[in-house]
Amino acid sequence: MRVADIYWADVEAALDATGFASLGVLLEADARAALVGAFGESAPYRSHVHMARHGFGRGEYKYFRYPLPAAIAALREALYPGCAAIANRWAERMRPDMHYPAEHADFLETCRAAGQTRPTPLILSYKSGDYNCLHQDLYGGIVFPLQIVILLSEEDDFDGGEFVMTEQRPRMQSRAHVVPLRAGEAVVFAVNERPVKGTRGDYRVKMRHGVSTLTRGARFATGIIFHEAT
Ligand SMILES: O=C(O)CCC(=O)C(=O)O
Numbered sequence: 083m084r085v086a087d088i089y090w091a092d093v094e095a096a097l098d099a100t101g102f103a104s105l106g107v108l109l110e111a112d113a114r115a116a117l118v119g120a121f122g123e124s125a126p127y128r129s130h131v132h133m134a135r136h137g138f139g140r141g142e143y144k145y146f147r148y149p150l151p152a153a154i155a156a157l158r159e160a161l162y163p164g165c166a167a168i169a170n171r172w173a174e175r176m177r178p179d180m181h182y183p184a185e186h187a188d189f190l191e192t193c194r195a196a197g198q199t200r201p202t203p204l205i206l207s208y209k210s211g212d213y214n215c216l217h218q219d220l221y222g223g224i225v226f227p228l229q230i231v232i233l234l235s236e237e238d239d240f241d242g243g244e245f246v247m248t249e250q251r252p253r254m255q256s257r258a259h260v261v262p263l264r265a266g267e268a269v270v271f272a273v274n275e276r277p278v279k280g281t282r283g284d285y286r287v288k289m290r291h292g293v294s295t296l297t298r299g300a301r302f303a304t305g306i307i308f309h310e311a312t
């Protein structure tokens with residue numbers, strides 16, 4: 083599967099229905115192994131977070147520094163235009179003042195102008211007992227409304243550790259989604275909120291994502307977030 087083979091109309095339909103959509107397997111085994119193998123190094127990263135110290139859950143993650151690993155940089159650039167087209171249609175329904183440029187390089191300029199200059203792609207590592215609390219990856223006032231997660235481990239490397247999303251609907255009870263991920267599979271999902279068609283026009287539901295507790299093994303994932311951090 084290549085980015086050029088993604089059928090974006092199906093992606094948009096799934097995003098509209100549930101707030102997430104599979105993009106297929108976009109990282110092959112050798113690329114996954116290279117990213118996992120470098121987790122223990124320090125040179126490729128700008129920061130290292132122990133989730134328990136911040137109340138974010140249990141496990142570790144690291145933000146890549148520039149230059150990003152080639153595979154991550156290539157996916158971020160190649161996936162952005164398809165995502166931006168959907169983001170602009172969502173903006174029309176939710177945030178009519180927002181418009182996203184067609185190319186990621188131009189969106190990075192928007193981030194820089196707002197003082198958001200640090201890269202946000204990251205790699206996460208979980209062991210048995212680890213989990214990632216429900217959260218949103220907001221790093222400043224400029225927010226690109228879609229982001230990507232890719233499972234780097236094999237499905238049988240671990241038990242539990244499911245990618246989960248919740249949606250908080252206005253004046254209603256929250257809904258949960260368990261999002262299945264295959265090794266190397268990329269899923270695009272709503273960062274902050276998504277539009278839902280109601281009887282009186284669209285309304286916004288707030289989305290959060292996280293990872294359920296691992297009950298066995300080890301799990302690695304990488305996240306591609308399109309906005310930069312302050
Ligand atoms: O480990 C995961 O699957 C989720 C990671 C995450 O929170 C993210 O990519 O933003």
Ligand SMILES: [Fe+2]
Nearest residue numbers: 218219291305
């Ligand atoms: Fe996240």
